[in-house]
Amino acid sequence: MRSVKNIKTTGSKTAWMFCLVMVLAFFTGCKKFIDVVPDNVATIDNAFSIRTEAEKYLFTCYSYLPDEGDFGANPAFGGGDEIWQDPTFSTINPAAMRIAMGFQSGNDPIMHYWENMYKGIRDCNIFLDNVHRVVDLEPYLRTRWIGEVLFLKAYYHWYLLRMYGPINIVDKNLPIDVTADQVKIPRIAVDSVVNYIAGLLDSSAKLLPATIQSRTTELGRITSPIALAIKARLLVTAASPLFNGNTDYNNFKNIDNTPLINTTYDKEKWKRAADACKAAIDAAHAADIKLFKFNDNLVSLSPFFQQQMTIRNSVCEKWNEELIWGSSNSPTGKYMQRLALPKLNPARLGNQEPLGQLAPTIKVVEQFYSKNGVPIEEDKDYDYVNRYKPRTIGAEEAEYMQMGYETAGLNFDREPRFYANVSFDGDKWLMQNGLWPIQAKWGQNQSRKNVFGYSVTGYFTKKITSWKFVIEEGQASSTETYPFPLFRLADLYLLYAEALNEYADAPTAEAYAYINTVRERAGLPTVQDAWSQHSRNANKYTTKDGFRAIVQQERLIELSFEASRFWDLRRWKRAIEEQNKIILGWNIAGVSPVEYYRLTPLFSQSFQVRDYLWPLRNNDILINPKLVQNPGW
Known part of the structure; x- marks a missing residue:
């Protein structure tokens, strides 16, 4: 068009x-x-x-x-607490970051x-x-x-x-x-x-x-x-x-x-x-x-990476069967993907194409479930207390992590969507042209090399990068663009489960069925099995309040990095809770595992009741006295 x-x-x-x-x-x-x-x-x-x-x-x-597929134009990408970057040396429109940092104004509203x-x-x-x-x-x-x-x-x-x-x-x-x-x-x-x-x-x-x-x-x-x-x-x-x-x-x-x-x-x-x-x-x-499932007969992948491709390509496979509405006028193209992709190829670390600066925050990393499909703080078998301490990768994880390498306990024993959506120091990043090791401690291949183009938290956004993105000879990059997913079927299933639960006095069989369909595609057991067998709060899924928390976390995970969390936290009135916390990352200047895996404050967010709604421009109200300003502005 x-x-x-x-x-x-x-x-x-x-x-x-x-x-x-x-x-x-x-x-x-x-x-x-x-x-x-x-x-x-x-x-x-x-x-x-x-x-x-x-x-x-x-x-x-x-x-x-x-243009909702553009990080610099969509406030829901960078205006909340999901992705962070160095605001001093941003290579993109800083408007969303200014919202995240509390600089919204009625005199000249940001992203108005x-x-x-x-x-x-x-x-x-x-x-x-x-x-x-x-x-x-x-x-x-x-x-x-x-x-x-x-x-x-x-x-x-x-x-x-x-x-x-x-x-x-x-x-x-x-x-x-x-x-x-x-x-x-x-x-x-x-x-x-x-x-x-x-x-x-x-x-x-x-x-x-x-x-x-x-x-x-x-x-x-x-x-x-x-x-x-x-x-x-x-x-x-x-x-x-x-x-x-x-x-x-x-x-x-x-x-x-x-x-x-x-x-x-x-x-x-x-x-x-x-x-x-x-x-x-x-x-x-x-x-x-219908829900997307990766099925490329030309590629031979293990069950683990087959699952990862199903999760990643439900977003990145252009015009796939799960897409209800894809935006053809705002494709997630080369620029957006190079913001997410770190420098994978050690032979081309000087290439300025990949930037890898869309950095997931620690709180978002922690929201993904354990491998048993429950929150890590609830899982009876997850080593939650030692999650920030370095741990050596063993043979059990060698397929998708680097054997013998030390990484945080937080990166072990997580659900498939964790490994499909984020990348970390010690990870292996699957692309069509190879399986690339990620090493992000100071001086290593994916560490900070410049005043821009690096992860401030030590994590990378894998989900929105097409696995067809490659760095070619001549310092150029090519990738397959895809329409930004304005609406996909998994989102609709979870909305339905939420609405059913809110109207009923207790969770219904139909609400369980729709959330479990999304979980099954993600490689997880049903809500009933996961909580009853692995959670310290085994009956959580049986109550309206408990199931509400489950549905909300399922949405935050399934739709992570798709510009959904920003609006969900607002409509749930949870932004005032989540965005009054400190944004945390690892100490990316650390050389040793002990130095690197130290929680580092990046920014202390402040969110007020007034921030739930955008301000009208003050001059508009002067011109039209019948307009009233939103509360707090």
């Missing part, structure tokens, strides 16, 4: 378009705007006169989708999507108002295009809702004769916004195809399973503690004193969310979407 931006208008409708843009710019409080009209089309009339021009406008509506999303909504409205005029457009295509743009309009509202909470609904563009006072409209309560978005998603799902017909030209286009999956995510978020009975917002009211967030808990929201999840799952199954 082709994005069309920064094109000026001329002709008889120029003034009309200018007024429309300026009205919306005034309404959103934006000082700058980008006028978007396809390919120098002079007027809206011309833009919708023939199919080819209207299709360009359709792709313009798509062009506002955020307010204006751009409303521009996208404006263009969606223009499209929906005019697509009926395209004379050579087949009815079935018109129906599909309307479904796509209804979805995009919903998604842009949803993106704003997740960031800002109560927002303005722009169902129709404002007329050119609108008064200045009519432009100034207040925010809408969260429950009403949720209902509006859900209605748009329902309407779009009825018009969209279940599958893509042309995989060569249409991958990334919206389908009905995508619309239903986003509705499920929307309603789970609406039912979660942030927006469902959150008394922190007792005084968060509009200018007419009406509440903007309902502070009374409503259990029925979880029923609605569960029903939406099940509908999305049924639609995904009907479209032959």
Whole structure:
């Protein structure tokens, strides 16, 4: 699909378009705007006169989708506590790190999507108002295009809702004769916004195809399973503690004193969310979407590495069968992957291509289960007390760790997703061109070599790097890009298990079944077997609160490094707990194992209640006094 931006208008409708843009710019409080009209089309009339021009406008509506596969553009990658890097010598956009370090501001909000999303909504409205005029457009295509743009309009509202909470609904563009006072409209309560978005998603799902017909030209286009999956995510978020009975917002009211967030808990929201999840799952199954399993007959791998490839390639195998929605306009490409990949080849340590600076924090490393499928602090057989002490790798681990090498006890006896998702000093990193040893103590191959391009924690993000990434002769790199997974089936299964548990008085058989399906693919026993046999809290899975903790940890593990933890901690209201801790890593300047495996503070995070929602720009509120600022800003 082709994005069309920064094109000026001329002709008889120029003034009309200018007024429309300026009205919306005034309404959103934006000082700058980008006028978007396809390919120098002079007027809206011309833009919708023939199919080819209207299709360009359709792709313009798509062009506002955020670049969620870019670490520098997606706050959920670096704005929390999952990945850390040296903020002094970052080679990428430092915006997300500034959020993580507590520098958000109402004067100039960091990663502020307010204006751009409303521009996208404006263009969606223009499209929906005019697509009926395209004379050579087949009815079935018109129906599909309307479904796509209804979805995009919903998604842009949803993106704003997740960031800002109560927002303005722009169902129709404002007329050119609108008064200045009519432009100034207040925010809408969260429950009403949720209902509006859900209605748009329902309407779009009825018009969209279940599958893509042309995989060569249409991958990334919206389908009905995508619309239903986003509705499920929307309603789970609406039912979660942030927006469902959150008394922190007792005084968060509009200018007419009406509440903007309902502070009374409503259990029925979880029923609605569960029903939406099940509908999305049924639609995904009907479209032959299923959990990915690696099956490359051209490659001979041991069962251990076969399992690792299943886990890694559920994300990195482009357009694989688990993907509900992959972002074709924000692929996880060479740059993102080289941020994650350390210098593997000892013959090319001077190559500046691999950087290896997306460093998982110790707390995230510790969240992965033991090999028995329970939290390491609960496992009766795991040596939790000595987890930070060096231990020599023996023959039992020699297949995937370096025999005779000393590494931390924390890196032993962990679940398959640990070894598939992160790498560490003493690990072996499987790539298509070889099995590479990782040695990260000072002076070794993967240690710090420069002021940038190194892991500050001693861990590396293996999950998002395609195993096809290679360093070629001539100091160049090549890799297979893949669409960033905006939604995959495992995510939907876990949302459903969560919603079922929250609505019921105790965990249900169906909730167990869906979480166990994800665990089985990850090479783990069922929740029931793992806890009853290996946990010090053997009955944890039998209670609503206990199973809630299990489902939440399962999500944090399964979706690690996929920009999910950031939003989950917020909707669960756990960010204030997790992001008021010290970010820890190993002492990467250590030479000996004893020196290296010493916990080292990197940053002391601070998170307040106000940080759950983005601030509106203060100047927007001065322009439109009917807008109220989010609490604390």
